[in-house]
Amino acid sequence: MLDILANRIYRHLFAAQILSLLGSGLTTVALGLLAYDLAGADAGAVLGTALALKMVAYVGVAPVAGALAGRWPRRRLLVLLDLCRAALVLLLPFVTEIWQIYALVFLFQSFSAAFTPAFQATIPDILPGERDYTRALSLSRLAYDLETLLSPLLAGLLLTLISFHWLFLGTTFGFLASAVLVVSVRLSSPRPEAGQGSFGKRLTRGARLYLATPRLRGLLALSLAVAAAGAMVIVNTVILVREALGGSDRDVALFFAAYGLGSMIVALTLPRLLESLSARLVMLAGGAGLAILLPLAAISQDYAAALALWLLLGAASALVQTPGGLLLKRSSHAEDRPALFAAQFALSHACWLLTYPLAGWLGAMLGLEATFYVLAAIAAVGTMIAALVWPAGDPSVLPHDHPEQAHNHAHIHDPHHQHEHEGWEGPEPHSHPHRHGPLRHSHELVIDDHHPVWPR
Secondary structure, rough: HHHHHOOOOHHHHHHHHHHOOOOOOOOOOOOHHHHHHHHHHHHHHHHHHHHHHHHHHHHHHHHHHHHOOOOOOHHHHHHHHHHHEEEEEEEHOOOOOOOHHHHHHHHHHHHHHHHHHHHHHHHHHHOOOOHHHHHHHHHHHHHHHHHHHHHHHHHHHOOOOOOOOHHHHHHHHHHHHHHHHHHOOOOOOOOOOOOOOOOHHHHHHHHHHHHHHHHHHHHHHHHHHHHHHHHHHHHHHHHHHHHOOOOOOOOOOOOOHHHHHHHHHHHHHHHHHHHHHHHHHHHHHHHHHHHHHHHHHHHOOOHHHHHHHHHHHHHHHHHHHOOOHHHHHOOOOEEEEEOOOOOOHHHHHHHHHHHHHHHHHHHHOOOOOHHHHHHHHHHHHHHHHHHHOOOOOOOOOOEEEEEOOOOOEEEOOOOOOOOOOOOOOHHHHEEEEEOOOOEEEEEOOEEEEEEEEOOO
């Protein structure tokens, strides 16, 4: 898996990702301490509101960022977003009012909602081979899981030496270092023909491409299953461990570590697994695992069994989440990837925006056991929908018909553009009115301007 780090561009970007994740993790820890410093016993409500604002930013800002990212030089965009996040974090130590926390958190997460999809859409251009890209996805999954485990540990060590306000300064340096790493490599910019049409069309383009692709509709349904299980883990682990199992705060941390360990085990083994099994089979198995494990967690009264279930829940979640980037790569042209990755980012976080409050409110109203069953039912429905809307064979090369049409857009002379020129049209890609005759052919198909509907 580590062989792909021999690619200098990917190595620098992976290091930038790690620094960015650590910066975000340290910011979360310091933000909790800042909230307690300002709000005291009401710090939980402040953090809950901040997390809700984070999800709103993710869902609302990502499509806008995707519409803009197709027209901006990729490296300049990523560096600008890192610098903006560094500047905002640097302001947090000077906050004196609760509303200021909310405003800065919303802006910070808005920039993150723009950075993450643009960053993710860059990797397939650097590693075009599917084998290498699969390994990059596994490394990315490992980075996320290690950040979850190491950020609190690193923050704890630093807090023995410095005040939590200094964590914000360290985070700022992390984002600045990430920006330097991005500057140090050459990244491809969007092709000139990308991003055509009005801003409104570009704003919805990612979602239109996404929802018109059967395998991506399956990915969205499975994202709901992951959100159902993940919300139970994040929101209710402390209640399960402290109330049902009689554990301590240390036990709560151990359960979260088990969940992360399960995810990391899958990340390490998934590249080899995907060489022999289809992504559809692996991801549906993960979704089915979530639907089965949640009811078992509801009835588990044994500490060791519950800990093992948390490890398996982490593994099942990673089986679904890690190959997602592979599906997005297979389902898009390079110029559409920022919009498509932004659509996945927004739609998947919309699932979390639904399941987070469900896990919390139902837990308070119905009790933990009933809440496990409700979220398990959501995971099961999501997995069943994915199995229905994602074709079992999922061929990439499909025979299809093109009706006769005439239109005007930027293009190159590919199998869809075989027409005469008068000499004034200019070098390719160029834009001029042209006509397509009726055509039937087969090729690797993705949804785009010439294939707006998936063929039956």
